[in-house]
Amino acid sequence: MPSIPRRPPMPLHHDAGRRQAVQRLFTTAAAAVAGLPLASAHAQAAAASGGWPDRPIRLVHPWAAGGGGDIVARLLAERMQPLLGQPVVVDNRTGAGGNIGAQFAARQAADGYTVMTTAGGFAIAPSLFRSLGYDPVKDFVPVTKMATAPLLVLVRADSPLRSMADLVALARKEPQGVSFASFGIGSPSHLMGESINRLAGITMTHVPYSSGNAGTDLMGGQVTLAILDALSQTPQVKAGKLRALALNGTARLPSLPDVPTLAELGIPFELVGWHGMFAPAGTPRAVVDRLNRVVNQIIALPEVKGRLFDLALFPVQPPTTPEQWGAMFRQDVQSWGELVRSAGIQPT
Structure with missing residues (x-):
């Protein structure tokens, strides 16, 4: 029987191309075992091997265009493009209190070409809904926290209430006579109002709004006060249409330096909303780290910081x-969940 010639052994040298090919082979095989689409496996391998990004990136934002979070998302996208060398396109996927967009993002390939920016309600959702269709902790990897978003305790400009002390005194005098408007049941503003009730020993009646008319009804006298985001209401305060009694968080706003924090007034509620970035779970660590560096670099720009303060x-x-933001986010999920339960809100 004729002998079969043997190929000489390949030299054992550190060839980067061979390492990348082997990495792609193992990634593809692992994906096949796990049942992932091969196209996704190839994309993840390319991202892990340093080829990311080589095409446009979709930045999912689960809230409507024109809102505060959308402004932040577009501020980022505009500046990410030159730093990453690829277009970054904001994709507004609205509905169900941010859950439709979050579910969509969770189901995208973990290849670095879909990321999500969202707000603090993302941490509250697990306590409000029995079936989200996604898990905020397990289905996402945190990238970075970008900004915090305080809420204001607001009254009409002609209200006799000029301070939180006035508000507490009135609520104690007329337990059923003080009402507060919020963004809706289980929203940060609702939970903040219920916390003020508990911490100050008062009973304000909650009036939930879901259509964005809380500020209008406050100015019209339908409610005593409203707890709304500083982003949308600061112009009304500066224009003299509303008066801000306090805000949550740990610091006063530079744009409203005379408005004290609740903690300063002896009501220790410091939980505050935020804007943060997440990627689908399984996104290569190299991609997450680069996104983290790029976004943090953008947030540190003087013109961006100035715009956020504005x-x-x-x-x-x-x-x-990513680790620090992940720990903060998990703590937020727990803290807001405790507030939901203490307020007696049943998940739907």
């Missing part, structure tokens, strides 16, 4: 690592 937001400084 929007009544606090840019996050010092910047957060």
Whole structure:
């Protein structure tokens, strides 16, 4: 029987191309075992091997265009493009209190070409809904926290209430006579109002709004006060149409320096909303780290910080690592969940 000639052994040298080919082979095989589409496996391998990004990136934002979070998302997208060398396109996927967009983002390939920016309600959702269709902790990897978004306790400009002390005194005198408007049941503004009730020992009646008319009804006298976002209401305060009694968080707003925090007034409610970035779980660590560096670099730009302050937001400084933001986010999920349960809100 004729002998079969043997190929000489390949030299054992450190060839980057061979390593990348082997990495792609193993990634593809692992994906096949896990049942992932091969196209996704190839994309993840390319991202992990340093080829990311080589096409446009979709930035999902689960809220409507024109809102505070959308402004932040577009501020980022505009500046991410030159730093990453690819277009970054904002994709507004609205509905169900941010859940439709979040579910969509969770189901995208974990290849670095879909990321999501969202707000603090993302941390509350697990306590409000029995079936989200996604898990905020398990289905996403945190990238970085970008800004915090305080809420204002607001009354009409002609209201006799000029301070939180006045509000507490009135609520104690007329337990059923004080009402507060919020963004809706289980929203940060609702939970903040219920916390003020508990911490101050008063009973204000909650009036939920879902169509954005809380500010209009406040000015019309339908409610005693409203707890609304500083971003949309600071112009009304500066124009003399509304009076801000306090805000949550740990610092006063530069745009409203005379408005104290609740903690300063002896009502220790410091939980505050935020704007943050997430990617689908499984996104390569190299991609997450690069996104983290790029976004943190953008947030630190003087013109971006100035724009965020103008929007009544606090840019996050010092910047957060993915691990730091992940720990903060998990704590937020727990803290807001405790507030939901203490308010007696049943998940739907």
